[in-house]
Amino acid sequence: MKTRNALTWLACLFVLPSLTGCGETRHEIKAPQIIEVPVPAYQPLDARLTDLIPEPPPPAVHCLLAGAPAVCVLDGLATIEEWRGALRKANADRATAAKVTKQPGEP
Numbered sequence: 001m002k003t004r005n006a007l008t009w010l011a012c013l014f015v016l017p018s019l020t021g022c023g024e025t026r027h028e029i030k031a032p033q034i035i036e037v038p039v040p041a042y043q044p045l046d047a048r049l050t051d052l053i054p055e056p057p058p059p060a061v062h063c064l065l066a067g068a069p070a071v072c073v074l075d076g077l078a079t080i081e082e083w084r085g086a087l088r089k090a091n092a093d094r095a096t097a098a099k100v101t102k103q104p105g106e107p
Contacts, residue, residue: 056082
C-alpha cells in the first residue's frame with residue numbers, strides 16, 4: 001500500500017510539470033505601466049501642537065515640619081492643580097492633532 005502511494009506521488013511529480021509546458025499559449029510581454037495609487041497626505045501640524053508643554057515649577061518651601069523646611073499643604077495642592085492644567089492642555093493638543101490628521105471618510 002505504501003509503495004503504491006509513493007509511486008502515485010512520484011508519477012504526479014514528474015507528469016504534471018511536463019503537462020504544463022505543452023500548450024502554445026504564450027503571452028506577449030508588455031512594457032510596464034505607471035499606476036497611480038492614492039497615498040494619504042497629512043496636513044502639517046501647528047508648532048503649538050508639537051512644542052513641549054513646560055513643567056509647572058515645584059512648590060516653594062515656606063513651612064517647617066519638625067524644625068526642617070517643608071512644602072506647605074496648600075502649595076502642594078496648588079502644584080497638583082498646575083499639573084492637571086498641563087495635562088488638560090496636552091489632551092486638548094492631542095484632540096486637535098487627531099482632528100487635523102483625520103482622513104476623509106473616517107468617523
